[in-house]
Amino acid sequence: MMPESFMDLAGVWIAALLSLCVFSFLFKDNILFKITEAIFVGVSVGYGIVLSWNAGLHPKVVVPFMEFIRNYHDKSRADFFWAAYMVVSLGIGVLYLSRFSPRQAWLSRFPMAYLMGIGIGIGMPLTIQSFIFEQMRATLIPIVVKTNGALDWAASLGNIALLAGVFSVLYYFFFSVKKSDPVSQTVSRVGIAYLMLGFGASFALTVMARISLLSARVQFLKDEWVEGTLRYFNLL
Amino acid sequence: MLGDVLTVWLQRCDAVVFDLDKLNVFVGLALVGAAIMLCVSHARRGGAVFIRAVPGLQAVDDALGRAAELGRPVVFTTGLYGVDDVATLAGLNILGHLASRSAHYDSDLMVPCANPVVMTVAQELVKERLTQAGYPERYRADNIYFITDEQFAYASAVCGLMQRERPAAAFYLGSFAAESLLLAEAGAGAGAIQVAGTADVSQIPFFIVACDYTLIGEELFAASAYLSRDALLLGSVKGQDMAKVLIMAALAAGVLLLCVDQLFGCHWGTWFASLFTVTEAL
Amino acid sequence: MLCIGCGIIMLLQFFVPLEFVQRDMLQWVNDSAIVVATFGLAIGLASLVHVHSTRIRRRARGWALSVVTLACATVVAVIGLLKSDWGPVVARSQRYDVLPNGVTAGVIEVTHTLFGYQTATVFTNTVTAAGVVPLQHRSVPMFDWFYNYIMYPLMSTVFALLAFYMMTAAYRAMRAKSWEAGLLLAAALIVLLGQVPVDQFVRLPAIDGVSLFEWLKLKILDYPNTAAKRSIIIGVALGGLATSIKILTGIEKPYLGGRG
C-alpha cells in the first residue's frame, strides 16, 4: 500500500506514531501516552460535537423545521403538531441550562426524567417481546425427540441437557428462597457449573477476534507505514 | 349474539387502538407487572422478605473501608450508555447507595462518565445522598465529570486515570461493551479491589476473569435492594422471582406439551409455542 | 411525574397499530430526544471545559495536557462545523493510476480543504477502447483526515490493547482455585484448542467429521453456553422490567437523588 499524496503520507506517520505511543502504555504510563490520551479525548469530543450536529440535530430537526417555517401555509395538521412538539422539546432542553444556577438547579430534573421516561417506556414491551418471549420460544423443545418414528437418543439427550441448564441457572438466580436443603443446593451448583462452562467458552472464543485486531495494527505499521513510506520515495 | 358483537368490536378495536397481534406481549407485561406490584404491596404492608447473599455486594463495605484507610479514591463507572438503558439506571441506583455509605469514610468517589446525561443524574444523586447522610460539604462536583462519548477514548482515559490515581476500589456497574476488559485489567494493574456487574451477556466472562467480584446479569438489578434493605425494593426482588416462577412454569408446560406432540402426533405444543410469537412489522 | 407520564404513553404506543403511531410518533419522540439530549451534551461539554480550565488556571499537575485536549476539541469541532467552501485548500495532489500492465487508467485528483464534514468524490467516466476509465476528483476535508489518521488509528489501537490484556488476565486469573474456576478454565482450554487446527500437528480421534476438540467446543457452545446465555437474558430482562416498573411507579427515583 502506498500513500496517495503527501497529506496521506503525513497522516500515516501521525497514525503510526500515535499507535506506538498507545502501545507504550503497556510498558509504563509515560508522557507520550498522556499526550496521546489528551489528543484522543479532545479529538473524539470534537468529533462527537460535529457528529451530533451533522448527523443528528441538523438533518433531523433543524432542516425540517426551517422548511416548515418557510412553507408553513401548506402544511398538514400533523406537521404543525410536530413543530409544536419540537418547540416544547426545546423548552424541556433549555431547562437543562438551569444547572448553571444553584437555586434553580432542580428544574434540570425535568429533562432527565423526560429522557428516562421515554427510554423506559419504549424499552419495556420490546424487552418482553425480544428477550423473554424470543428466548422462551427457543427453549420450548421436546425432551423426547422422534425422527421417522424412532426415538432419537442424541437429540433427546441434547435437549434434556439444554433444558436442565436453563432451569438450573434460572433457579440459581432466585433471590428470595433460602437454599439450605441439599436438593436446592445441588440444583444451584449445577446452575453455576453451566454458567462457568459458558463463560469459559465465550472468553476463549473471543481470543481470535482480539488477536486479529492486533495483527491488523501490526500489518498497518508494516505495510502502510514502513513499506508505504519506502514506496512513496521509490526506495522499494 | 354477544360473541358476534364482541368479535366485531374487537375487530374494530384491532384496526384503531389495539393491535391484537401483540396481545400476548400485553398479557406478559401485565403478568410480570402484577407479580412485582403484588409483592411490593405485600412488603409495604409489612411482609418480611428474605434475600440471599450476593457475594460481590458483601465486599462493598470492605472496599470502601480499604479506600479510606489507604487514603486513595474510589472509581465508579456505569459504562457508555445513556439513561434510556435500564442497566445503566440500575448502576446509578447502586451509585446512590454507595454515595450514602462512602459519606462516612470521606474517600474521594470519582465517577468518570461517557454520557453527559448520566453525568448530570450522577451529580444530582450523589449530592442528594451526601446531604441526606449529613455531609453536604463532602460533595465535589468535579469528581463526577464527563470525558467523552467515544468508546475507546473513554476507555483510554479511564485506564490513564487508574494508573495515575491508583484507586483502592473500582466499581463497574452498568452497561459495557468491548471496553470492559480494558477497564478491568487497568484496574487490576493498579491494585484496586474490583466489583463489576453488567447485564451484557458477552462481557460477563471478562469481568469474571479480571475482577474480584462480579454481579452476574440479574444480580445487578437486585443489588440496590440488597444494599438498601428497603422493604419496597426487597418486595420488587421477590416479585421478580415470582415472575421467574411463572416463566419456568410456562416453559415446563410447553415442554411437556411438545413431548405429547412427539409421542402422539398432535399439535398442542406447537400451538403453545406459537403463543410467544410476535408478528414483526416489516 | 413527567417521567411516569412519558413512560406510560410510550409503553402504550407499542400496542397501537396505527401507522401514524408506529412510524411518525416514534420518529417524533426520537427527534425530541435528540433536541433534549443536545442540551445534555452542552452540559457535558460545560463540565469538561470546567474541569480542564480549573486545572489550567490552578496550574495543576498535567495542566498542559488539558490545554491539548481543549485545543484538539475546539479545532476538530470548528473544522467540522464550518462549510467546506468557507476555508482555504490545504493541499492538492494528483496521481496517475497505473495498472499492472503499464496502462494509465486515469488521473485521481485529491484536494484537502480545511473545513467541511464529508468527503466528496466526483467521477467523470470517459469511455476509451480499453473500457471505462474513471477520472476521479476527490475533495477530502481535514475533518475526514482527522478521522482517518487520528481517530480511527487510535480507536483500533486501544481496541487492540485487548489482545495483550486477554493474555495477562488469562495468566493471572484463570487458575483452578475452586471447582467453579476449574470448570471455567477447562471450558476455556477446550474451546482454545478447538479454535485452532490442532489436529494438523497431533493425531486426534475425529467425531462427526470434526476433530475431538472442535467437537467438544461445539458441544460446549451448543449446550452450556446457550443454556447459560438464555437464562441470563431472561433474568436480565425480568430485572430490567422490575427496575423500569420501580422507576415508573416512583419506588426508585434516581433523578431525584434516590428514594423520596
Next chain:
Amino acid sequence: MMTLVLRWFDCNYRRVIYVLVVLCVLVPAFLTVRLRIKPAGATQGLYDAVEGIPAARRAAIAKLEAELTQSTNNHDKLTAHLQRLRMHTNGVLLISLDFDPSSAPELTPQAEIILRHAFMRGIPVVAVVVSTPVGAQLAQSIVDRAARETQGRYDIKLAGRDYVYLGYRPGYFNLILQMGEDISRAYATDYAGTPLHDLPMMQGIKNLNDIDLVAVVTGFVGVPETWIQVVKTKYNRPLGMGMTAVSVADYTPYLHSKQLVGLLPGMRGAAEYEMALDAPGAGTRGMLAQLASHVLIIVLIALGNALFFVQRRNRS
C-alpha cells in the same frame, strides 16, 4: 535462584507476556509459511460453490433451453431470462461485504480470497454493502485491490465490465428484498454514481435469478437471518457466508439444515479457503499469528496454574 526468578517474574509478568504477544504477532507478519491446514467441510462447501459457478451457469442455461422447447407459456419472459444468462457464461457471484472497521481485521481476508477466487476463474462479481455506511469505503478498497492484483482470464479486471461495486444503501431488509425483484430498483446507480443500465456488465444481471451464488461476509447479528430469509427461503438461490469466529456458532444450524452451502469461521476460514485455492495470503499469515497466540495463551494458563499449585503446596 529459582525463587529469585519466580519473584522477578511475579513482579514483571505483564511485560514478559506483552513481549511474547508482540513476537507472536510480529514474526508471522514477515513470514509466508504454507500451513498444512485441511479445509473443514464448511469451508470446502463455499469453495466448491464458487468453483462450481460456471458449471451451475451452464446447467441453468441448458435447463432453461430445455424448458423453452417444451413449454410455450411465459415464452417472452423465459427468453429474456435466457438471454441474460447467456451474457455471462461464466456465471455471476454476488458478494456482500457487511462489516465495519471493528470486525474488518477478521473478515477482510475472507472477502479478499473469495473475490480473488472469482476473478481467477473469470466470474463477474457484483459487490454490495447493505448494513453499514461506514463499511462502504472499506469495501470498495477491498474489491478494487482484489481486482487490481488478480490475474485471471482477462489481464485487467475493469470496473463495470468484470465487476460492479454498488456501495451502501440504507434499510437492509427492503434492500435485499428489492434485489430479489430488480437490482436496479434497490441500487439505481453504482458507488461512483453511474446508472446501472449504463454499465455493460449489468445488462446481463437483473435480479437474484441471474446470480449463481450469493456470498455474504458479515460481522453483524441479524443481517445473516435476513439474507437467509430472502435469498434462500424466498428465491431459493445458493447462499454461502463468512463470519467472525465469535458469531459462527450461532449460525452452524443453518449449515446443518443445508440452507447455507458453506460458512467460513473467522480468520481460520480465510486460511482454509486460501489453502483450498492454493494461494496463501492474508488469511494464512493471520492464522499463523492466531496459532502462535493460542498456543501462548494455553501455555500461560498452564504456567499460571502450575505456579498456583506449587505455591499452595509450599504453604501447606
